[in-house]
Amino acid sequence: MERRPVERVRGTQDSWAPEAQHLAIIRQQLEETFASYGYSRIDVPVLEPSELHLRKSGLEIISKLYAFEDQGGRQLCLRPELTASVVRAFVAQPPPRLPVRLFSSGPVFRYERPSKGRYRQFTQSGVELIGADDSAADAEVISLAMHALDQLGLREYVVTLGHVGILGQLLTNLGVVGRLRTFFVENLEEARRRGVAAVRRRLVDLDPELFEQRAEAAPTVATDDRQVGQAVAGLLSAMGGDALGRRSESEVVERILLKQHPAVGASTVERALNFMDRLASIRGEPSTALAEGRALLVEYQLDDTPLSDLQRVVDLLEGFGADISNVKVDLGLGRGLQYYTGTVFEIDHPGLGSESQLCGGGRYDDLSRALGARQALPALGFAFGVERIRLALEAEGAAPRSVPAADVFVIPASQAQMAYAAQVAHRLRRAGLQTQLDVTARPLRNALTFADREGFRRVVVVGEAEARDGTLRLRDMTDSAESTISLDEIASLAPESR
Amino acid sequence: MTSLVSKERGRVYLGCRMNGEVLRFGVPSKGRNAEPAHQFLEACGLKVRRDSERQLTASIGGLPGVTVVLQRSEDILIQVADGRIDLGITGLDILRERAGERDDTIILYEDLGFSRADLVVEVPDSWVDVSTLADLADVAASMRESGESLRVATSFPNLTRRFFYEKGISHFSLVRAEGGVEAAPAMGFADIAVDLTTTGVTLRENHLKVLRNGTILRSQSCLVGNRRALTTGREKREVVRRILELIEAHIRARTFYSVTANLRGNSEAEIAQALLTSPATRGKRGPTVARVYTTPDSADGDDGAWFAATIIVDGAFLQDAVDHLRVAGGSDITVTPVKYLFDEGSQCHEAMLAALGVSHD
Numbered sequence: 001m002e003r004r005p006v007e008r009v010r011g012t013q014d015s016w017a018p019e020a021q022h023l024a025i026i027r028q029q030l031e032e033t034f035a036s037y038g039y040s041r042i043d044v045p046v047l048e049p050s051e052l053h054l055r056k057s058g059l060e061i062i063s064k065l066y067a068f069e070d071q072g073g074r075q076l077c078l079r080p081e082l083t084a085s086v087v088r089a090f091v092a093q094p095p096p097r098l099p100v101r102l103f104s105s106g107p108v109f110r111y112e113r114p115s116k117g118r119y120r121q122f123t124q125s126g127v128e129l130i131g132a133d134d135s136a137a138d139a140e141v142i143s144l145a146m147h148a149l150d151q152l153g154l155r156e157y158v159v160t161l162g163h164v165g166i167l168g169q170l171l172t173n174l175g176v177v178g179r180l181r182t183f184f185v186e187n188l189e190e191a192r193r194r195g196v197a198a199v200r201r202r203l204v205d206l207d208p209e210l211f212e213q214r215a216e217a218a219p220t221v222a223t224d225d226r227q228v229g230q231a232v233a234g235l236l237s238a239m240g241g242d243a244l245g246r247r248s249e250s251e252v253v254e255r256i257l258l259k260q261h262p263a264v265g266a267s268t269v270e271r272a273l274n275f276m277d278r279l280a281s282i283r284g285e286p287s288t289a290l291a292e293g294r295a296l297l298v299e300y301q302l303d304d305t306p307l308s309d310l311q312r313v314v315d316l317l318e319g320f321g322a323d324i325s326n327v328k329v330d331l332g333l334g335r336g337l338q339y340y341t342g343t344v345f346e347i348d349h350p351g352l353g354s355e356s357q358l359c360g361g362g363r364y365d366d367l368s369r370a371l372g373a374r375q376a377l378p379a380l381g382f383a384f385g386v387e388r389i390r391l392a393l394e395a396e397g398a399a400p401r402s403v404p405a406a407d408v409f410v411i412p413a414s415q416a417q418m419a420y421a422a423q424v425a426h427r428l429r430r431a432g433l434q435t436q437l438d439v440t441a442r443p444l445r446n447a448l449t450f451a452d453r454e455g456f457r458r459v460v461v462v463g464e465a466e467a468r469d470g471t472l473r474l475r476d477m478t479d480s481a482e483s484t485i486s487l488d489e490i491a492s493l494a495p496e497s498r
Numbered sequence: 499m500t501s502l503v504s505k506e507r508g509r510v511y512l513g514c515r516m517n518g519e520v521l522r523f524g525v526p527s528k529g530r531n532a533e534p535a536h537q538f539l540e541a542c543g544l545k546v547r548r549d550s551e552r553q554l555t556a557s558i559g560g561l562p563g564v565t566v567v568l569q570r571s572e573d574i575l576i577q578v579a580d581g582r583i584d585l586g587i588t589g590l591d592i593l594r595e596r597a598g599e600r601d602d603t604i605i606l607y608e609d610l611g612f613s614r615a616d617l618v619v620e621v622p623d624s625w626v627d628v629s630t631l632a633d634l635a636d637v638a639a640s641m642r643e644s645g646e647s648l649r650v651a652t653s654f655p656n657l658t659r660r661f662f663y664e665k666g667i668s669h670f671s672l673v674r675a676e677g678g679v680e681a682a683p684a685m686g687f688a689d690i691a692v693d694l695t696t697t698g699v700t701l702r703e704n705h706l707k708v709l710r711n712g713t714i715l716r717s718q719s720c721l722v723g724n725r726r727a728l729t730t731g732r733e734k735r736e737v738v739r740r741i742l743e744l745i746e747a748h749i750r751a752r753t754f755y756s757v758t759a760n761l762r763g764n765s766e767a768e769i770a771q772a773l774l775t776s777p778a779t780r781g782k783r784g785p786t787v788a789r790v791y792t793t794p795d796s797a798d799g800d801d802g803a804w805f806a807a808t809i810i811v812d813g814a815f816l817q818d819a820v821d822h823l824r825v826a827g828g829s830d831i832t833v834t835p836v837k838y839l840f841d842e843g844s845q846c847h848e849a850m851l852a853a854l855g856v857s858h859d
Contacts, residue, residue, distance in 0.1 A: 065663075178636075179639060
C-alpha cells in the first residue's frame with residue numbers, strides 16, 4: 001500500500017482563506033465593473049480542441065499548450081486563454097446584432113516554468129468587444145480595464161500602448177508574406193525584450209540558408225527554370241515512383257524554383273530587422289513616443305494611420321476620464337501573440353518584480369476569420385490575471401484581514417441540547433450572521449478554548465435552561481460579558497462588519 | 499533502512515530484499531545501452547557480478563550493500579522516479595522525453611560518454627527542396643492548406659511536439675511508433691520521421707536525410723538518482739559518493755596520459771625547472787622528478803646524472819609533450835594511459851549535495 005501523501009501538481013496552488021476569499025472578491029468586483037459597462041457573461045469550456053489555438057495563437061501560446069489525446073483520439077487541450085474560446089463560440093452562433101460585449105472568467109493553463117507569480121494554472125477575467133472598429137472601441141476597452149483596477153483600489157499601475165499594425169505595414173510594403181511575416185510579427189516582442197540580434201539568431205536557427213543562399217542568389221547565372229524543372233523531375237523519377245510520399249513532383253519543383261529566386265531577399269530581411277530594431281526602441285510619454293514614431297514612418301515612407309489611430313485612442317482615453325499620467329506608448333510592444341492586428345496594450349504593476357503584468361489585450365480583427373467566420377470582424381479585448389492583481393494589491397498594502405470563518409460560534413452545553421443549538425444557529429443565519437455550530441460533542445470548556453483561539457468575537461452557549469426557556473446565552477469574547485436573550489431578539493443582532 | 503513502503507515494493511518487484519542493502523542501482527540489461535553500460539562500469543572499477551544470466555539482480559565487488567537491479571533503460575527511469583531504485587543509468591533521450599522536469603529525479607552525471615545518439619528530424623531523400631526546418635514549415639503549411647497534415651512518425655512525441663512548436667511548425671500529427679520509425683515514411687504510415695541516429699546507416703537505407711538544423715537532442719547515457727531517497731538517506735549518499743568519485747575519476751582520466759622520460763641533469767630541481775618553462779612539459783601540475791640509478795657502463799658523465807621525470811598530460815597535447823621532452827634531452831619516453839584521475843574532491847558529489855540542498859555528511 002502506498003502511504004506517501006499525494007502531492008499537488010507542479011505549478012498549481014491550493015488557495016486558502018483569506019487569500020481564496022480575496023481572489024473571489026477581486027474576481028467578483030472585476031465582473032461587476034464589466035457588467036456596469038453593459039458586458040454580459042459568457043461561459044466557455046475549459047477543454048478545447050488543440051486546433052483552436054494552433055490556428056492563430058502563435059508560438060508564445062502553442063509552445064505552452066497543455067495538449068493531449070483523449071480516449072476518442074481527439075487532440076484536446078486545457079485552454080491557455082479565454083479569447084480564442086469566446087471567439088469560437090461567437091463564430092458558432094453569431095448574435096443577430098453587432099457589436100456584442102462579452103465577459104468571461106475562469107482558470108487557464110500554461111505549461112510554464114513555475115516561479116513566483118507564474119503558475120501553470122491561473123485565473124483570467126476579461127472582456128471581448130466584437131463588431132466595432134472605431135478607435136472609440138479601443139478607448140472604451142482600455143479605459144474599462146483601468147476603471148476596473150481603480151474600483152479595486154489599485155493605484156500604481158502603468159498602461160503601455162502599442163500597435164502591431166506599424167510593423168505589419170512595413171512587411172506588406174516589403175512583400176514579406178506567409179511564414180516569414182508571422183515570424184516577424186511574433187518576434188517584435190522578442191526584439192523589445194532581448195534586442196534584434198536575438199531575433200536574427202532565431203531566424204538563422206530556423207532557416208540557416210536564409211542569408212547564405214540569398215547572398216549567392218544575385219550573381220548566379222540565370223538558369224533556365226525549365227531546365228531546372230526537368231533536372232529535378234529526372235532525379236525524382238530515378239528515385240522511384242512513390243519516393244515523394246504524398247507530395248507531388250510539381251510541388252517540389254515549384255519550391256526548388258522558389259528557393260532559387262526568393263521573393264524576399266537577404267537585403268529585405270535585413271531591412272525588416274533594422275526597422276524592427278528602430279521601432280522597438282521607441283517608448284515613453286505618448287506625445288514624444290508618437291512624434292518619434294511619426295519620424296520613423298516618414299523615413300520609411302509608411303502611412304501613419306496606425307499612429308494617428310493610437311493618438312486618437314490616447315485622446316479619447318483622456319476624454320473617457322482615464323488618468324493619462326499612467327499611460328505610456330511603446331512601439332515595440334508586440335505581446336508575442338499572433339492574432340493581434342492593431343492596438344495592443346499591457347498593464348503592469350511595478351511592485352511585482354519580473355512577473356509584473358496584470359493585464360494584456362488588443363485588437364484582433366482577423367481572428368474570427370481564422371476560426372471559420374465568413375468574414376473578418378473587428379474585435380478587441382483583454383484579460384486580467386486575477387492572482388497577479390491580488391499580489392499587486394498586497395504589494396500596495398491592501399492585504400485582506402485574517403477573519404474568522406464565521407461571526408458566531410454556537411455551542412451546546414451537552415449533547416442533549418444539540419437539536420436546540422442547531423435551531424438557534426439556523427435563526428442566527430436567517431438574521432444574517434455567519435454561524436458555525438459546534439458538532440464535536442466536546443466538553444464546554446474545550447469548545448470555548450477552540451472558539452477563542454479561532455478568533456470568534458461572539459459565542460452562543462445553550463444549556464438545559466436555555467433550551468427550556470427558548471433563550472440563548474450570548475458571550476462577547478473580547479470582554480467576556482454575557483447576556484441572555486430570547487430567540488425573538490436574535491433578529492436585532494447586527495452582523496459584524498467583516 | 500528505507501521506509502516500509504519501499505521494503506514492500508522491493509519484495510513485490512524482486513522477490514528479495516536482503517538485509518544490509520543500502521542502495522539499489524539500476525543498470526541496463528537489454529537494449530543498445532546494456533553492453534556499453536557494463537563495459538563502462540567495469541572500466542570504472544565497478545564490475546557488475548551476476549551469478550547467472552537469468553538473475554535480475556547482481557552485485558558490485560568492493561561495494562557491499564549495493565544491489566544492482568538489471569532492467570531496461572526505460573524501466574530504470576520510471577523506477578528511479580518512483581523511488582523503487584535509488585540510482586540508475588538511463589538515456590538522456592528517455593529522461594527528457596518521459597521525465598521532462600520531474601522533481602523526483604535528479605541528474606547526477608549528464609554525460610557518461612557512451613551510447614551517444616542524436617534525436618533528429620528525417621525527411622525523404624526525394625524532398626530535394628527541403629533541407630531546413632524553414633522548408634519543412636512551408637511543406638507543413640501547404641499540406642494544411644490542402645486539408646492534410648504532416649504526419650511525423652516517432653517514439654519521442656513530447657520532445658518532437660515541443661521542438662516543432664518552438665520552431666513555428668504547429669500543424670502536424672504524430673504517428674506513435676515504438677520500432678521501425680525510420681521505415682514509416684517509405685511504408686506510407688508517415689511523411690517524415692523523428693528518431694535516434696548514431697551512424698546514419700538506417701536512415702540512409704530508408705532513403706531519409708537529416709535536416710541541417712534538425713537536431714532535437716544530443717543524447718547519451720546519464721546517471722540519475724531519486725531525490726527523496728538521496729536527500730533522506732545519508733548511507734545512500736555515501737555509497738553514491740563513492741560511485742560518483744570512481745566514475746568521475748575514470749572519465750577525467752580518459753583524456754590523460756602519464757608520460758615518463760629519462761633526462762640528464764645536475765639535480766632534480768634543475769630538471770624540474772627546465773620542464774616547467776614550457777606549457778607542453780608542465781603537465782597537469784608539474785613534473786615528478788626522481789633519481790635513476792644506473793649501471794657503471796652508462797654511468798653519470800659530465801652531462802650530469804640520470805633522472806626520471808613524470809608528467810600527466812592531456813591527450814590533445816601528448817605529441818607536443820613528447821617533442822618537448824626530446825628537445826630537453828629526454829630518452830626512453832614511455833606513455834601509459836591514466837586509469838583514474840582523482841581531484842581533491844568530486845565535483846559531481848558537490849553538485850549533488852547542492853541540488854539536494856543537504857550539507858556535507
